[in-house]
Amino acid sequence: MDEPARRERLAEIAPDLIDELEAEAETDEHVLPDLPDAEPGAVVMRAAPNPNGPWHMGHARMPAVIGTYKERYDGEFICRFDDTDPETKRPDLDAYDAILEDIDYLGFEPDRVLKASDRVETYYEHARELIDLGGAYTCDLPGEEFSELKNAGKPSPNRDKDPETVREEFEAMVDGEYAAGEMTLRVKTDIEHKNPALRDWVAFRIVDTPHPREEAADYRCWPMLDFQSGIDDHLTGVTHIIRGIDLQDSAKRQRFVYDYFGWEYPEVLHWGHVQIDEYDVKMSTSTIKSLIEDGELTGWDDPRAPTIRSVRRRGIQGEAIVESMTELGMSTSDVDLAMSSVYANNRDLVDDGANRYFLVRDREDDPAVERDVVGGPEAGHPPLHPSHEDRGDRTIPAGRVVVEESDLPANGDRVWLKGFGCVRHVRDAFEYVGDDIDMVREEGVDVVHWVPADESLETLMRGVEGDVRGRAEPAIADADVDTVVQFERVGFVRVDAFDPEPADGAGGPTGEEDLVVYYAHP
RNA sequence: GCUCUGGUAGUGUAGUCCGGCCAAUCAUAUUGCCCUCUCACGGCAAUGACCUGGGUUCGAAUCCCAGCCGGAGCACCA
Numbered sequence: 001m002d003e004p005a006r007r008e009r010l011a012e013i014a015p016d017l018i019d020e021l022e023a024e025a026e027t028d029e030h031v032l033p034d035l036p037d038a039e040p041g042a043v044v045m046r047a048a049p050n051p052n053g054p055w056h057m058g059h060a061r062m063p064a065v066i067g068t069y070k071e072r073y074d075g076e077f078i079c080r081f082d083d084t085d086p087e088t089k090r091p092d093l094d095a096y097d098a099i100l101e102d103i104d105y106l107g108f109e110p111d112r113v114l115k116a117s118d119r120v121e122t123y124y125e126h127a128r129e130l131i132d133l134g135g136a137y138t139c140d141l142p143g144e145e146f147s148e149l150k151n152a153g154k155p156s157p158n159r160d161k162d163p164e165t166v167r168e169e170f171e172a173m174v175d176g177e178y179a180a181g182e183m184t185l186r187v188k189t190d191i192e193h194k195n196p197a198l199r200d201w202v203a204f205r206i207v208d209t210p211h212p213r214e215e216a217a218d219y220r221c222w223p224m225l226d227f228q229s230g231i232d233d234h235l236t237g238v239t240h241i242i243r244g245i246d247l248q249d250s251a252k253r254q255r256f257v258y259d260y261f262g263w264e265y266p267e268v269l270h271w272g273h274v275q276i277d278e279y280d281v282k283m284s285t286s287t288i289k290s291l292i293e294d295g296e297l298t299g300w301d302d303p304r305a306p307t308i309r310s311v312r313r314r315g316i317q318g319e320a321i322v323e324s325m326t327e328l329g330m331s332t333s334d335v336d337l338a339m340s341s342v343y344a345n346n347r348d349l350v351d352d353g354a355n356r357y358f359l360v361r362d363r364e365d366d367p368a369v370e371r372d373v374v375g376g377p378e379a380g381h382p383p384l385h386p387s388h389e390d391r392g393d394r395t396i397p398a399g400r401v402v403v404e405e406s407d408l409p410a411n412g413d414r415v416w417l418k419g420f421g422c423v424r425h426v427r428d429a430f431e432y433v434g435d436d437i438d439m440v441r442e443e444g445v446d447v448v449h450w451v452p453a454d455e456s457l458e459t460l461m462r463g464v465e466g467d468v469r470g471r472a473e474p475a476i477a478d479a480d481v482d483t484v485v486q487f488e489r490v491g492f493v494r495v496d497a498f499d500p501e502p503a504d505g506a507g508g509p510t511g512e513e514d515l516v517v518y519y520a521h522p
Numbered sequence: 523g524c525u526c527u528g529g530u531a532g533u534g535u536a537g538u539c540c541g542g543c544c545a546a547u548c549a550u551a552u553u554g555c556c557c558u559c560u561c562a563c564g565g566c567a568a569u570g571a572c573c574u575g576g577g578u579u580c581g582a583a584u585c586c587c588a589g590c591c592g593g594a595g596c597a598c599c600a
Contacts, residue, residue, distance in 0.1 A: 194525065245526090272528080332527060332593085333592080334593060336532095382560095383559095386558075386560080387564095
């Protein structure tokens with residue numbers, strides 16, 4: 001009895017059990033916990049990336065989780081670029097679109113896209129209001145001096161300035177009358193708060209370096225993340241903030257501002273850092289950036305880089321990443337994501353569509369070896385997909401063939417060239433023995449992949465572990481660029497290009513190849 | 523140093539709030555078997571965990587205390 005039949009039968013004998021079964025199946029699909037106090041149709045969340053480069057794998061967690069909740073609660077997904085530091089975390093002008101593209105690849109589309117650097121006037125207005133409420137003061141103490149006072153629980157001498165002076169000095173900050181480091185605007189919190197991290201934090205500071213965006217290049221007085229983000233979350237109606245544990249204290253800091261304004265703070269969830277196994281390269285935007293600049297990596301989509309673009313180029317579906325990311329749950333402890341989990345999800349997605357081809361690898365420790373085939377048909381005809389015979393067969397010319405050395409049988413032994421037939425290794429040649437499949441089924445002859453020596457394509461297979469060269473069967477020329485195929489007994493790859501241009505960095509095509517593929521996973 | 527926060531199989535996760543149905547769930551991983559002209563897909567099975575020590579209790583992964591180990595913040599970064 002198959003699944004639908006079983007269900008039908010159950011519906012006849014115990015209709016109430018069916019409801020129970022369906023209810024269970026539904027909750028099981030929710031890998032992520034329910035959001036606290038979430039009203040369907042009234043959930044607003046934001047991803048707040050810093051646009052300082054394309055995303056690495058760790059960044060995928062935010063859109064994956066927000067997007068998944070958005071779908072569950074029919075909520076809103078805001079993408080807000082927190083680009084308020086033109087200097088130390090200087091925005092990269094290409095990164096805004098690069099990040100939106102990465103989100104799109106993951107299968108989500110933000111309902112709104114905002115840039116903090118467009119909203120500076122709004123932050124100024126709220127700063128003025130906060131000053132009038134007595135909630136902020138201008139402070140000209142050097143950071144180190146303030147830090148000492150703060151750690152001792154002692155106030156800055158500027159703390160009790162009257163609002164008029166504060167207002168004047170803040171306007172002077174806005175007007176660019178101070179140089180970097182000369183003046184800040186601090187939020188008046190509780191200078192004796194038991195957590196030193198919350199004491200009178202900086203809301204605005206002066207940055208001399210102009211913002212790279214032309215629209216924002218004239219501003220010198222910039223808000224700090226906690227101020228900007230706190231104001232924006234309220235103004236854009238964010239109901240649920242999801243962020244990393246590095247921002248654990250942010251909510252506590254921002255609450256002081258919310259209290260001054262009489263606002264209600266959103267629900268907050270924190271999660272730990274994600275580490276990903278399998279990569280040698282550290283998962284950090286700046287590290288990857290400098291490796292690319294040094295030519296160690298061929299770009300953001302180099303298969304050795306732990307970036308979204310890299311796995312995308314390898315033919316891994318965004319959905320596979322989203323599934324793995326949501327499976328990580330929402331725990332506050334640091335987690336390791338096993339790439340094998342992404343691979344397992346991806347195999348599910350691509351196996352059915354991936355046509356099969358042969359690639360004979362030529363590696364130092366397992367070189368490709370050529371042999372003449374004596375006798376037998378002119379070509380082999382393995383199917384394009386074992387589960388879809390309707391897709392037809394490939395044609396692989398025999399004659400002189402190439403196999404991987406480790407697949408070469410000892411002299412006098414037999415091997416089955418898949419889709420062709422059984423041959424015996426005799427005096428450096430393959431003598432055709434026949435096509436009786438019982439030799440495989442009952443006599444234990446191994447089945448191996450092979451390609452013709454002459455008609456095959458010079459192939460470069462790029463992967464996490466580095467580049468591998470080899471020869472692909474001619475029929476792969478029928479595969480479209482950008483499709484995922486499976487090299488039997490090797491793994492899934494994405495067809496990247498035919499007759500590729502040479503690359504400049506370390507690794508990549510030399511220009512002599514007929515085909516470049518990117519290796520996804522076994 | 524001060525302040526947060528966390529510790530369930532290799533990895534991730536459920537269970538912890540409201541103690542018993544938990545000799546602990548699911549996924550992935552690994553191994554073996556079946557299927558198979560792929561080491562894919564599919565099917566079956568095995569492996570493998572409650573940080574430690576006390577306490578409360580008839581009973582503790584769950585409550586309490588202490589300890590150990592980890593992560594984060596204490597920036598004019600995000």
